[in-house]
Amino acid sequence: MAARQDDGVLTVGRSRIGTIFANTGGVLFALVMIFPVYWVLNTAFKPRDEVMSFEPYFLPAHPTLDNFVSAIKAENFLSGLVNGLIITGLAVAAALVVGFLAALAIARFNFYGRRAIIMIILCVQLVPLLALLIPLFLMLQGWELTNSLIGVALVYLVLLLPYTVWTLRGFIAGIPKELDEAAMIDGCTRPQVFWRIILPLTGPGLVATAVYGFIQAWNEFIIINTLNSPAKQNLMAWLLQNQTERGTAWGPLMAGAIITSLPVVIFFLLIQRNIATGLTAGAVKG
């Protein structure tokens, strides 16, 4: 309980036991969190007989890249990779452009209906995706956009927009309006203010939003599974297809899972420092 003096350093009572407890808890929790990731890696590098064995191998006895080779050679894997990149790229790029402009309008102008638009953005985030699957399918079918990469990218754009607008709005609102005014006094037109002042200052926000959008679109599989045939699907759909069809080929499946997760992990490591800021910006700047 009592704070005490200890070599001139103030410590909180029972700190030693507390520290041991805290560290043990942290390590245990980290193990639980990381175990599945370890298992994926372990399985992916094991030869087939070690995967199938009941004998637990905590590390591959004979590490091999065979699983990766057979994953890449598997049907629809490479097409899934390319499809995923195209769809995600289109959706994220479009969401950033459309979202940035919309966020500008909401953050920088006061106008009739602004509150309504903000409410709409918040509500769209609440929409349960599955409820919209049937009408979306019908709509895209009507425009002959089922089994097409454009159709899926369009749906992803709609799904990414609310988060994009909301987060960017937070970032833009954080830029002092005085900057705009100063620039305009110096002779900038309004579009120049947006282009030369707000856009560069929103840079970190754009990166964070793009990464988050990438993860969302890259990992999506319900919509693409429903709208498109296997040749036009992404790697997530490929994984599920192979899980049900081949049941026990865990080695190649996990190798495929690693390749599938790689872009996301790389992006994450690149912006790791800023991720908490990016994720919370929309929430905190309420």
Place this chain on the structure above:
Amino acid sequence: MRHGKYPFIIGFLVVPLALYLVFVVGAYLQMFQLSLTDWSGFGGFNYIGVDNFVKLWDDPVFWVALRHNIYILIAMPIVTIAFALFFAFLLNVGGKSRGGVTQGVWGSKVYRVIFFFPQLLALAIVAVIFGRVFGSDRSGMLNGLFPDSWSPWLFLADERWALACIGIVLVWQQIGFYVVLFSAGMGSIGQEIYEAAALDGATKVTLFFRITLPLLWDTLQVAWVYLGIAAFDCFALVNIMSVNKGGPDNATQVLSYQIYLNAFQNSQAGYASAIGVVLFFLTLTFAALTLRVTRRDAVNA
């Protein structure tokens, strides 16, 4: 300001609003329309009034699914937030106090990355992996830890535990994000506040309940809304992990999966749309209640 602002506003908002009108409003209107029909998913349909909703009312599977949704809606956010708060606290203030400054446990920067990892694995991958973790024979990871004589736990094949297994995966998948979120929130609480409280002789427990929790309240509310949404939409895990399509014996049935099954497997798209309408109003009610109860004044920029 001086120049006309409306050209900008209209120009900037016309695309997102058009997308919203077509893909969200339009889609919902169509769903409402279809919920009044006997459409199978192919060909034509007839309007049958509210027959689908009458059928829904009498459908025991619907009520089971709804009950499971409510269980998850209550339990999952509480468990996730409790664990995430605890670990965020450990990471930020759980360690030694040095010069009156409380620190996180040793290696807290590493933990922060580790905790975020599940967030990076796609839900599809997570579901496939946990299907293996909860394997119901000795090839399952958990059962494999025990000797041969062990009679294996059934996990997902046991109707008493199947939903709990899926709940555990939901929590596992979500928790890292909230540890990071709460850590960010705790990081913004001034050190001098902790310092002052520690000087007054406050224990770690007191610090948590008297300082951290009240100051994090806003962040907690945001977390609650996000978790609620995730709870309504646990389609992916049920779809991949459940035994026998939401089984065994509908033990893991949820509303979103009912929509999917009826629309794309049972050729009852009209009926599925009716469930969609119910889910829509449930989500809306949840959102309205949460926004009202938490009274987060998000609308004022």
